[in-house]
Amino acid sequence: MLFKIAWRNIWRNRTRSLVVISAVAVGLFAGMFMMAFFQGAINQEIDSMVETQLSHIQFHNPAFNDDKEVNDTIVNGRAIINRLKKNPNVKAVSARLITTGMISSSSTASGVEIHGIIPDDEKSVSSISKDVIEGAYFTSGKKNEIVIGEKLAGKLGVKLHNKIVLTFQSKTGDLTAGSFRIGGIFKSRNSSFDEMMVFTRFDDLAVILGTSGEMHEIAVVLKDGQKTNAVAAGLKKQYPLLLVQTWIELSPQMALLSGIMDQMMYIIIGIILLALMFGIINTMLMAVLERQREFGMLMAIGMNKPRVFLMIVLESVMLTCAGIPAGILFTIVTVGSLAKHGIDLSAFSQALSQYGFSNFIYPVLKQSMFVPVSLMTAFTAVISAIYPAIKALRFKPAEAIQKI
Amino acid sequence: MGNIIESHHLSKTYNPDTIPVHAVNHVDLVVEEGEFTALVGPSGSGKTTLLNLIGGLDYPTAGQVKIEGVDITKMSENRLIDFRLKNIGFVFQAYNLIPVLTASENVEFVMLLQKTAKGEREKRAKELLIEVGLKDKLNKRPSELSGGQQQRVAVARALASKPRFILADEPTANLDSVSTENLLEIMAKLNKEDNMTFIFSTHDQRVIDKARRVVTLVDGKIVADTKK
Numbered sequence: 345m346l347f348k349i350a351w352r353n354i355w356r357n358r359t360r361s362l363v364v365i366s367a368v369a370v371g372l373f374a375g376m377f378m379m380a381f382f383q384g385a386i387n388q389e390i391d392s393m394v395e396t397q398l399s400h401i402q403f404h405n406p407a408f409n410d411d412k413e414v415n416d417t418i419v420n421g422r423a424i425i426n427r428l429k430k431n432p433n434v435k436a437v438s439a440r441l442i443t444t445g446m447i448s449s450s451s452t453a454s455g456v457e458i459h460g461i462i463p464d465d466e467k468s469v470s471s472i473s474k475d476v477i478e479g480a481y482f483t484s485g486k487k488n489e490i491v492i493g494e495k496l497a498g499k500l501g502v503k504l505h506n507k508i509v510l511t512f513q514s515k516t517g518d519l520t521a522g523s524f525r526i527g528g529i530f531k532s533r534n535s536s537f538d539e540m541m542v543f544t545r546f547d548d549l550a551v552i553l554g555t556s557g558e559m560h561e562i563a564v565v566l567k568d569g570q571k572t573n574a575v576a577a578g579l580k581k582q583y584p585l586l587l588v589q590t591w592i593e594l595s596p597q598m599a600l601l602s603g604i605m606d607q608m609m610y611i612i613i614g615i616i617l618l619a620l621m622f623g624i625i626n627t628m629l630m631a632v633l634e635r636q637r638e639f640g641m642l643m644a645i646g647m648n649k650p651r652v653f654l655m656i657v658l659e660s661v662m663l664t665c666a667g668i669p670a671g672i673l674f675t676i677v678t679v680g681s682l683a684k685h686g687i688d689l690s691a692f693s694q695a696l697s698q699y700g701f702s703n704f705i706y707p708v709l710k711q712s713m714f715v716p717v718s719l720m721t722a723f724t725a726v727i728s729a730i731y732p733a734i735k736a737l738r739f740k741p742a743e744a745i746q747k748i
Numbered sequence: 749m750g751n752i753i754e755s756h757h758l759s760k761t762y763n764p765d766t767i768p769v770h771a772v773n774h775v776d777l778v779v780e781e782g783e784f785t786a787l788v789g790p791s792g793s794g795k796t797t798l799l800n801l802i803g804g805l806d807y808p809t810a811g812q813v814k815i816e817g818v819d820i821t822k823m824s825e826n827r828l829i830d831f832r833l834k835n836i837g838f839v840f841q842a843y844n845l846i847p848v849l850t851a852s853e854n855v856e857f858v859m860l861l862q863k864t865a866k867g868e869r870e871k872r873a874k875e876l877l878i879e880v881g882l883k884d885k886l887n888k889r890p891s892e893l894s895g896g897q898q899q900r901v902a903v904a905r906a907l908a909s910k911p912r913f914i915l916a917d918e919p920t921a922n923l924d925s926v927s928t929e930n931l932l933e934i935m936a937k938l939n940k941e942d943n944m945t946f947i948f949s950t951h952d953q954r955v956i957d958k959a960r961r962v963v964t965l966v967d968g969k970i971v972a973d974t975k976k
Contacts, residue, residue, distance in 0.1 A: 345849075345853065345856070345857065345860050348849075348853075349846065349848055349849065352848035352849075353848055356847070356848065637842070637844065638844070638846065638847075641838075641840065641844040641846075642846075643829060644803070644805055644832065644838050644840075645832065645833070645838055645857075645858055645861070645905070645909075646829055646830065646832050646833025646834075646858065646861050646862075646909065647829070647861055648826060648829045648830065648833075648861075649825075649826060649829070651861070740805075740806070741805045741806075742800040742805040742806040745805070745840060745844065746796075
């Protein structure tokens with residue numbers, strides 16, 4: 345009957361209760377929407393990094409990561425690629441030559457990372473071919489073709505089909521240079537990437553570097569990205585002399601960001617609930633003070649203090665928890681719709697692209713968040729009830745009964 | 749018949765350190781089982797305070813209250829709540845029913861606190877409400893009942909816990925004459941047929957006329973004690 349009394353008491357002041365329930369629902373929606381928004385943004389960023397740069401797994405000469413020396417190539421790279429292509433978990437493999445150097449136009453120069461790629465293989469491993477907005481992705485068949493980012497083109501003051509010069513260190517340690525013609529200009533989500541990366545054919549770069557058939561990097565894309573760690577563990581055993589790294593190991597800051605996002609979001613929801621707590625305390629305090637005579641009567645006829653306390657806690661929990669399903673439902677409907685159509689943030693595209701974020705964010709709602717968020721809300725309700733309940737327990741029956 | 753309530757030198761003083769107000773002043777009162785006693789006196793004479801002390805709703809400044817020989821003034825608040833639940837029925841001036849419960853649920857509530865089984869609670873609540881003439885109002889909430897009907901529910905609730913006695917603080921103060929007459933008849937009948945002890949404070953001459961003992965208080969002291 346205590347549940348019945350508590351539930352009916354909530355509806356004695358319908359408007360006041362509905363305001364609290366709405367506040368809880370909107371607060372939860374705000375918190376969960378933020379979680380979904382940032383989770384979506386980070387997932388997209390991770391996907392983007394995996395697609396444009398990292399792939400799921402990379403192979404390097406262990407010494408290459410220290411200074412990116414031209415000489416630190418993978419031995420027997422071709423054989424390894426052939427074996428990887430036969431691995432049932434592997435979707436695509438691509439060999440890369442990587443060096444750093446200067447890119448010079450007639451007016452200026454800039455530091456860049458030069459990737460020598462096999463265009464057909466790279467298509468299956470990265471999304472650069474899809475990001476080309478001018479010209480073409482190595483389709484002319486001409487030698488010494490280069491694809492550069494839109495931002496870099498702007499910085500260098502060059503256009504499609506213009507010539508540029510790449511200067512870098514060859515395998516022999518000599519400074520060497522090559523003239524390339526711009527065959528394509530790409531624009532990815534990440535403007536820093538567009539400014540720093542240039543792509544040439546593997547063979548063209550190999551000739552100038554003097555690396556012949558050697559390679560610096562083997563990029564691997566798996567059929568199922570969720571198996572990255574398991575597959576990488578197998579490959580590490582298989583190739584103990586090579587450095588085999590997952591995207592998480594290659595970009596630990598991204599993995600860390602993804603990992604701490606949940607914790608950050610729970611903190612944000614905690615702050616929202618803390619603010620809500622004062623509203624709930626206020627409502628419960630008003631309800632208790634308004635019913636002083638009733639509490640006096642209840643204690644007079646024999647309702648003991650633990651029961652009075654429990655009744656107030658129940659009222660607070662029921663009042664607060666009534667907002668949980670409303671908040672979750674509203675979040676599911678809203679985020680469900682936005683997950684399909686995306687949130688258009690093109691007004692902030694310049695700022696977003698600097699951090700590699702897309703103009704469209706597709707929020708991702710984790711259903712696993714519903715239970716902890718609901719428990720946090722219920723806990724808030726219990727905490728909110730303590731002060732009003734203590735207040736009620738301090739009433740003296742003889743005095744409280746006389747209250748008007 | 750044995751003594752059910754005894755007060756010895758019972759006093760209650762408000763503001764003892766500033767301007768002392770002696771609401772109850774050295775009252776010696778003995779109430780026997782089956783009495784139908786009215787506490788009368790002008791406003792501020794200490795009727796309600798004396799009832800509160802006898803009912804264990806308040807602690808005296810001095811003196812003792814013994815219920816069937818048990819000194820309740822030495823009990824902790826929690827023990828007093830339990831003692832009231834098992835031994836004392838209350839009827840208040842302003843009815844004081846639980847507004848969100850029906851008449852039947854209000855009566856059941858006290859039995860719920862006593863941990864009476866559901867079936868027995870429902871049966872007894874129905875019997876009691878029939879006894880006070882509310883057979884067709886079992887499922888009505890207090891807001892759907894008249895003042896007289898609400899006070900009859902309060903009497904049924906007071907009886908529900910099978911108390912040793914019932915304390916009623918000005919039970920007819922908010923009732924019209926017909927409701928007052930009905931309520932008095934019910935209380936008199938319960939007193940006569942079930943030997944239920946009633947002590948009520950009142951200003952109402954009709955209630956005083958029905959009482960078999962009238963205790964008159966002035967300035968917290970008993971100035972007259974008349975048995976009819």
